[in-house]
Amino acid sequence: MHRPRKEMIAETRAKLIAAARRAFGTIGYAEASMDDFTASAGLTRGALYHHFGDKKGLLEAVIAEIDGEMAVRVNEVASRAPTRWQHFVDECTTYIEMALEPEIQRIMFRDGPAVLGDPAQWSNANACVGSMTDHLTALQGEGVVVPSVDPETAARLINGASSQAAQRIANSDDPEATSKIVVAAFKQLLEGLLRKPASQQS
Amino acid sequence: MHRPRKEMIAETRAKLIAAARRAFGTIGYAEASMDDFTASAGLTRGALYHHFGDKKGLLEAVIAEIDGEMAVRVNEVASRAPTRWQHFVDECTTYIEMALEPEIQRIMFRDGPAVLGDPAQWSNANACVGSMTDHLTALQGEGVVVPSVDPETAARLINGASSQAAQRIANSDDPEATSKIVVAAFKQLLEGLLRKPASQQS
DNA sequence: TCAATTGGCATACGAAGCGTATGTGAGTAG
DNA sequence: CTACTCACATACGCTTCGTATGCCAATTGA
Numbered sequence: 369m370h371r372p373r374k375e376m377i378a379e380t381r382a383k384l385i386a387a388a389r390r391a392f393g394t395i396g397y398a399e400a401s402m403d404d405f406t407a408s409a410g411l412t413r414g415a416l417y418h419h420f421g422d423k424k425g426l427l428e429a430v431i432a433e434i435d436g437e438m439a440v441r442v443n444e445v446a447s448r449a450p451t452r453w454q455h456f457v458d459e460c461t462t463y464i465e466m467a468l469e470p471e472i473q474r475i476m477f478r479d480g481p482a483v484l485g486d487p488a489q490w491s492n493a494n495a496c497v498g499s500m501t502d503h504l505t506a507l508q509g510e511g512v513v514v515p516s517v518d519p520e521t522a523a524r525l526i527n528g529a530s531s532q533a534a535q536r537i538a539n540s541d542d543p544e545a546t547s548k549i550v551v552a553a554f555k556q557l558l559e560g561l562l563r564k565p566a567s568q569q570s
Numbered sequence: 571m572h573r574p575r576k577e578m579i580a581e582t583r584a585k586l587i588a589a590a591r592r593a594f595g596t597i598g599y600a601e602a603s604m605d606d607f608t609a610s611a612g613l614t615r616g617a618l619y620h621h622f623g624d625k626k627g628l629l630e631a632v633i634a635e636i637d638g639e640m641a642v643r644v645n646e647v648a649s650r651a652p653t654r655w656q657h658f659v660d661e662c663t664t665y666i667e668m669a670l671e672p673e674i675q676r677i678m679f680r681d682g683p684a685v686l687g688d689p690a691q692w693s694n695a696n697a698c699v700g701s702m703t704d705h706l707t708a709l710q711g712e713g714v715v716v717p718s719v720d721p722e723t724a725a726r727l728i729n730g731a732s733s734q735a736a737q738r739i740a741n742s743d744d745p746e747a748t749s750k751i752v753v754a755a756f757k758q759l760l761e762g763l764l765r766k767p768a769s770q771q772s
Numbered sequence: 773t774c775a776a777t778t779g780g781c782a783t784a785c786g787a788a789g790c791g792t793a794t795g796t797g798a799g800t801a802g
Numbered sequence: 803c804t805a806c807t808c809a810c811a812t813a814c815g816c817t818t819c820g821t822a823t824g825c826c827a828a829t830t831g832a
Contacts, residue, residue, distance in 0.1 A: 373799060377809070398600065398684075401789065414811045417791075482600075482684030486737045517755040524738055525731040525755060532730030535688045536723060553719040553727060560762025575828060579780070603818065616782045619820075 381419055381429075383409040389430045393471030397427060397479035424483060431480050432492040438466055438476075439495030446499070453512050456503045457558060460526060461551060463496060467534030468543075477531045488524060497523050504561075514563045522561060529554060583621055583631075585611040591632045595673030599629060599681035626685060633682050634694040640668055640678075641697030648701070655714050658705045659760060662728060663753060665698060669736030670745075679733045690726060699725050706763075716765045724763060731756060 387409035391400035402413050402423060420426040445462045449455035466472050481487055488494070497520070504519035533550045540546035589611035593602035604615050604625060622628040647664045651657035668674050683689055690696070699722070706721035735752045742748035 373809095380809080403789075412811055413790085415809075418808090418810060422791080478684050478687075482680050485680075486741050488738060489741060514758060517758050518751045521735075521738060521752050521755040522759070524734045525752075525759060528730040528732075528734030529727040529759075530730075532726045533723075536690060536726055539688050539691060549720045550723050550727075553723040556716060556719050557724070557727060557731075557759050557762040560759040560764075562762075564766060575780095582780080605818075614782055615819085617780075620780060624820080 380411065380415055384411065384416055384419060384426065385429050385433060388426050389433070389471070389475070392427065392430060392475050392479060394474075396474060397423075397483055427475075427480065427483055428490075428492065430475060431484070431490065434472060434476060435493030435495055438463075438472070439499065441466060442496055442499060452503065452507055452510065453562075456500070456507060457555065459500060459503065460530060460554070460558065463500075463527070463530045464533045464537075464551065464554065467531055468538050470538075473534060473538060477534070497527055500526065511563060513561045517561060526558070529557060582613065582617055586613065586618055586621060586628065587631050587635060590628050591635070591673070591677070594629065594632060594677050594681060596676075598676060599625075599685055629677075629682065629685055630692075630694065632677060633686070633692065636674060636678060637695035637697055640665075640674070641701065643668060644698055644701060654705065654709055654712065655764075658702070658709060659757065661702060661705065662732060662756070662760065665702075665729070665732045666735045666739075666753065666756065669733055670740050672740070675736060675740060679736070699729055702728065713765060715763050719763060728760070731759060 384406065387405045388400070391405040391408075402416060406413050406416050416423075416426060420429060442459055442462050446455050446459045449458050467477060476487075476493075480490075484490060488497075500523040501520045504513060504517075504522055507513040508515050508517075508519065533554050536550050537543050537547045586608065589607045590602070593607040593610075604618060608615050608618050618625075618628060622631060644661055644664050648657050648661045651660050669679060678689075682692075686692060690699075702725040703722045706715060706719075706724055709715040710717050710719075710721065735756050738752050739745050739749045
């Protein structure tokens with residue numbers, strides 16, 4: 369039998385990622401003891417070092433997994449929507465909603481950048497921004513969005529605003545009410561990208 | 571003599587903050603050994619714990635200092651400018667320029683949020699956002715900015731976009747050229763806040 | 773001026789946590 | 803069946819952190 373072997377290895381990797389994800393998402397990367405969360409997966413640090421090199425390597429793996437999940441969720445919501453612009457806006461607001469989840473917020477927007485540096489430089493995790501960039505490019509082709517902005521740049525800026533939006537909602541006393549206010553402001557900013565019907569440039 | 575005593579204490583605090591600021595700004599908060607950088611100031615961890623409680627407390631002090639400096643610099647640039655809207659835009663771009671400095675980027679936008687949490691909740695360091703909020707409020711009063719957005723929320727979102735803008739420029743191969751592209755996209759987003767002359771809403 | 777006291781800062785100690793070097797046993801190939 | 807590979811555990815030393823304790827200069831009050 370060749371399979372059981374490979375399957376066990378894959379399972380070990382998966383268990384480590386799952387355990388680390390739980391730890392990173394709750395108590396945070398810095399506070400998460402490798403001894404503790406590997407033990408919670410029924411393993412030791414030996415397995416961790418073997419598969420991921422070090423703690424940062426494991427974080428990268430966790431981030432890649434989450435990024436993949438986020439991309440799927442964004443695309444699901446994005447698929448339905450009357451216009452492409454609406455599609456794009458939905459994508460952004462979905463992004464904000466996901467960033468509300470403590471695990472995503474902590475790992476993707478807080479500890480991740482602190483430990484691994486600028487997310488734009490992450491080799492494995494940029495599916496969401498890539499999707500937004502594609503839509504902006506298409507919208508420019510359709511004449512909906514002003515042609516002067518660089519799509520990827522705009523996507524990154526929007527990404528930054530989304531992160532702040534999510535934090536503001538999450539830390540609010542009244543998330544429901546705050547959400548309305550924040551999303552409204554966010555959409556208002558997005559309108560800056562739209563080509564205005566009559567006049568132009570200020 | 572009552573002064574020398576107080577002066578020595580203040581000097582000790584200042585030396586600790588300066589040493590920590592240097593360490594945090596270069597190698598980063600996590601990698602900065604308290605033994606090392608206190609020694610570089612001719613002191614020990616004893617002084618650090620006495621004055622700041624712990625490493626995080628010292629980081630807070632460093633952040634408060636930097637925030638104060640940033641507020642001064644923003645206000646300097648802000649003072650001259652023909653219109654209030656231009657004033658506001660200049661404020662934002664100055665903010666981006668400051669975020670380009672490695673020390674500020676690392677401490678204020680990377681390690682700070684990772685260690686202390688959402689910057690919006692920092693009690694001592696919010697001068698810059700406060701200033702932007704004030705200007706947005708005034709601009710709404712003048713009818714320049716759409717009345718529907720919450721000023722502080724907008725300021726926070728812009729802040730997030732600024733941070734991303736700075737990172738994008740800083741990590742670029744050609745910062746000069748990238749800067750133009752990024753700032754252009756940033757300003758475009760800001761225009762979403764402007765009340766349009768003729769039509770409205772899309 | 774001199775004792776008592778405060779408090780600023782250093783030293784000493786214990787507890788984790790991390791990374792590496794090494795060991796071991798199960799699977800695999802020739 | 804033997805030798806090798808490799809997934810993973812164990813063991814060790816180093817660094818770092820937090821606290822408990824000690825010391826000495828500066829201040830205070832008589």
